[in-house]
Amino acid sequence: MSRFRRVSANNRGRDLAVGDIHGHFERLQRCLDEVGFDPEVDRLFSVGDLVDRGPASEQALDWLAQPWFHAVQGNHEALAIAHLRGGRVDLEMYRSAGGGWFLDLPRAEQQRYVEGFAQMPLAIEVQTSLGLIGLLHADSPFPEWSTLKAFLEAMDDPEVREVCQWSRRRLREGDTEPVGGLRALLVGHTPVLRVKQLGNVWHLDTGGWASGFFSVVDLRTLSVINPRPGA
Secondary structure, three states: OOOEEEEOOOOOOOEEEEOOOOOOHHHHHHHHHHOOOOOOOOEEEEOOOOOOOOOOHHHHHHHHOOOOEEEOOOHHHHHHHHHHOOOOOOHHHHHHHHHHHHHOOOHHHHHHHHHHHHOOOOEEEEEEOOEEEEEOOOOOOOOEHHHHHHHHHHOOOHHHHHHHHHOOHHHHHOOOOOOEOOOEEEEOOOOOOOOEEEOOEEEOOOOOOOOOOOOEEEOOOOEEOOOOOOO
16 A cells, blocks of 8 residues: 555646545435536545445445545544454444444455555645645644655554544644645544634535535635535
8 A cells, every 4th residue: 555645736627525425425426416526527535434334335445446536544444454454443333433334244345345445545645736735534643744745655653644544633622733835634534514624724524424414625726615505
């Protein structure tokens, strides 16, 4: 797995981003249809957690195979990998968080999903005409994007991975310190009522997997292109 992935600018269409999907791919597709997503020219970036909780986690590999879909590895993908590869996983917690669909699969099927999840990077950076956009699942462990990039390219540090995939500190503390070297860092992991910006960190998980409302953000304009009804 390449833990860090660079994506060049999209000169043909739009680059859009969405929060945690959690097995609600049909609901997400309806949202994409509503905003006129065109897979011939547009691209969709995900901040991870494609699986668990929802009814169609098994569609995750089909989406990952699409050339227009790019996703970082979330903590739920990491749980599946750890479970199959001998990591420490609280199985009761994992099942209660929606992982039963994976735990109940035959081992050969588990292996197929884990091989796909293991190819997902921890971080993605996307070039846009207005500046560099970064994506992580939870948060950056470093104040500079270049430091995280160098770290991920050099080694797989469990403490760095922990922050990238599990941290809720920024939201909990209301930390507005920006991550240097980026126009914006897009993350998910912690549900928020509406897209929330702290410094240059944008929290995108508006609970589309729970409430049914996915917030879709245009990476170039950093605008939510499908405002929540009544907002």
